[in-house]
Structure formats: structure tokens, C-alpha cells
Amino acid sequence: MAVFALARTLYVAALAVILTLPASLKAETLTDALISAYKHSNLLEQNRALLRAADEDVATAVAALRPIINYSLSSGISRPQVATARNVTTTAAIDLSLLLFDFGSSKLNTQVAKETVLATRHALISVEQQVLLNAVSAFMSFRSAVEAVSLAESNNRLIIQELRAAKDRFEVGETTRTDVALAESRLAASRANLAATQGQLAAAREAYKFAIGHYPGALAPPPGLPSTAMSAASARGVALKRHPNILELQHQVTVAEMNTERAKLAMRPTLSLSARSALSNNTTGYQDSASATLSLTGPIYRGGALSAGYRKAFAAAEATRASLHQTVAQISQNAANAWAELQVARAQVQATDQQIRAATVAFRGVREEANVGSRTTLDVLDAEQELLDARNAKLTAQTNEYIAAYALLAAMGLLTVEHLGLGITTYDPATYYDKVKNAPVLSKQGAKLDRVLKSLQKK
Secondary structure: OHHHHHHHHHHHHHHHHOOOOOOOHOOOOOOHHHHHHHHHHHHHHHHHHHHHHHHHHHHHHHHOOOOEEEEEEEEEEEEOOOOOOOOEEEEEEEEEEEEOOOHHHHHHHHHHHHHHHHHHHEEEEHHHHHHHHHHHHHHHHHHHHHHHHHHHHHHHHHHHHHHHHHHHHHOOOOOEEEEHHHHHHHHHHHHHHHHHHHHHHHHHHHHHHHHHHOOOOEOOOOOOOOOOOOHHHHHHHHHHHHHHHHHHHHHHHHHHHHHHHHHHHOOOOOEEEEEEEEEEEEEEEEEEEEEEEEEEEOOOOOOOOHHHHHHHHHHHHHHHHHHHHHHHHHHHHHHHHHHHHHHHHHHHHHHHHHHHHHHHHHHHHHHHHHHHOOOOOOHHHHHHHHHHHHHHHHHHHHHHHHHHHHHHHHHHHHHHHHHOOOOOOOOOHHHHHHOOOOOOOHHHHHHHHHHHHHHHHHO
16 A cells, blocks of 8 residues: 555656646647757767767877877086086976888878777767657656556546446346455556556656656657658668768777778888987086987887787778677668568557447447356456556557657667757767868867867857
8 A cells, every 4th residue: 555655646746747737838848858968968978978089089090190299308417526516407408209101100190090980970879869869768768657547547437437336236136246346456456557557657757768868748749650661671671871880990900900901001110200400508508409319210129019909900990890780780670670570560550449339349348248147247357457457558559659660760870869869969070070080289270179068068
């Protein structure tokens, strides 16, 4: 009874919140829910930040091709043994170093960083699909839970009526005590079912907030099902071209192949230039100096580490290619399975419609026959339970149909804000990348980048 009371309290509280909302907020649509999920997703924010970090790797790789300039200031005191006066020397120097030639290893490093950015962008799209699919599931599950509670309450009221009728017939000697006990048993089961559905509603409400960013009010009926694929083969074809997981791994394969080439180039020499200009002041006066050095350096023997690094990179590239092939097969299977699940859900919706019609006719007939004494109370309760089961089955089937339709879009790589046409401004990954790809320093461009970062944090 304590569990029933708690569930009832949660349900009443949720219903009270819904009823006290302004009229303008009483009909949140599925589109509204998807937009809210997209705007308030911490998971999307996390992966956008990871993408911006990958963008900075491009800037770091570009910077490695530029001169490196350092300054140094030093001051020292010395006292020679043959003299009593102290000698104070102050030196200011500027050092410059520049990589001239490394057989393209540094440029290859820049290409690796760019390919990694492209892979990370597709990973962000994959996260976007996950966020939107979770929002669809939360929206439909909450609507289903609300309707399930309504059905359970209606069923509870009907059984109370049947119990009263059974007691009335028992008092006039038309039935036995057994019929009354059966009705009381069904009423207890109905109350337990009502408590369970109210608990499920409370859980669905929390899941809604987690997926969409706020607690639900009254929800509008879902729109028509989105257009998907006409066949399993069509779904597979689109998925193999558009799914972000495949596109991400394709770029990762390119990165792995470039890393293999970089491991090979690590065995080559590098040519670099270094220069220094210094000005010193001591007891003898000012002295300036300048020097420039051209250096060619390369490995002779490192105990086999470079060869091991090349073999490791080669093996990693093979593993990435195998992962791509496995992912292609998995995505193809997932798309076909998602298409089949949608067909099953549609068939279940049609079947439950027929089941409800038949169960409704049967229940009405049995109840009329019971009124004339040709049916027992148990027959009426059984018919009523079948009707309740049919209506609950339809709720489940309708929810599964919507989730299956959007899951098929996700399996095809099409469950995005852009493809759904939600009509909102989406996150543009190129905005930040274009600001940092050339490794800006403290300048007007750097100030613009600061403004971009602040605007991203506000969003």
C-alpha cells in the first residue's frame, strides 16, 4: 500500500504541474522536443569542445613549420682571484630556429591533423543522431505512459462497477460468494497494475527531462511518420554512403596510413637553421655578437626503436582498415534490421487495431449476456482484461512504430537536425576551424577568435 500511495502521489503531482501550465505551453510537439534536446545536450557540448581541441591540433602542426623565436636575459657576477673588483655581466639575446627540410614529415603531420578534424566532425554527427533518437524515445514513452495510466484508471473504475454488480446479485441470490471474491481479486490486481503504471509514468517523466532538458507538460499528438526507405536494400545503400560512423573510420584509415609514412620518414635526416644575436654589458663595455648555424641531423642507431615504430604504425593501419570493414558490415546489418523492425511495428499496429475491435465487441456481448444470467462474473472480468490488454498492446505498438521509424533514419545516417528540417540554426564546425587553421597569434585575428570562443560558451 505504501508503494501504491507513493506512485499515486507522484502521478498526481505530475498531473498538477501539467494542468497549471499556461495554455501556450500545453502542447509541446515532437519537433519542440527535438529542438530542445539539440540545444540543451551536454553530450553535444562535450563533443563540440573535443572537435575544437582537434582543430587546435591543426594550428599546432602549422606552427611547427614556422620559425621559432625566443629571447633570453641573464645577469651574472664574478670575481677573478687576481682582482678585487667584481665583474657584472648582463646579456640580452634573441634565438631563432627554423626547420628547413624534413622530407615532408611536418607537412604530413598537418595533413594528419586535418583528417583527424574531419573524422571528429563525423563523430559529432553520430552523437547528434544519438541525442535526437533519445529525445524521440523519451517523447513517445512519456505519451504512452500517460495513456497507460488513463487506461489503468478506467479499468479500475469498471472493475469497481463489476464488483458492486456482483455484490448486488449475491444479495438477491443470483450468484455465489465466489463471484464476489473473483471481482475483489481482480480489483486488487487492477490497483496493483495502476500503481505500476503510475510508477512507470514517473520514471518516463525523469527520462524525458534527461533527454530533452526539461520536465514535460501536456504533449501534442506526434506528427506523421517521417519518410524512410522503401526497402531494406535501399536502407543499406543510403547507410553505406551516409552513416557518420563509416565516414569517420574512412578518415581514420587515412590517418593511420599517413602515420605509417611518418614512421618511415622518422628514419630520414632533417635540415634546420639556427641563429643567435646577443648584446652583453660588463666592466669592459658593450659587446655584441651574432651567429648562424646550418645543421643536418639524422639517426644512425637507436637500438631498433625506429623500425619497431614503423611496424607498429603499419599494424595499426591494418587494424583500422579491418575496423572499417567490420563497421561497414555492422551498419549494413543494422540498417536492414531497423527496416524490418519498422515493418513489424507497423504490422503490430494494424493487428492491435483489429484486436481492440474484436475485444470491444466481445466485452459488450459478454456483459449483456451476464445481465441475463447466461455469463458469469468471471467471464465479464476476463473479457474486460482482454480489452485492456489489447489497448495496452496498441499503445506499445504505436510507440514502437515511431521509435523504429526514427531508429531507421539513424541507421541510415539521416537522423540530423538538417535532414529533419527542424528550422533552427545548427552548430557550424567550420566557424571555429576557419579561425584557427592558420595558427593565429596575438593580432586582430586572435581577438576575433576570442569573441568566437565567448559566443560558443554562451550558447
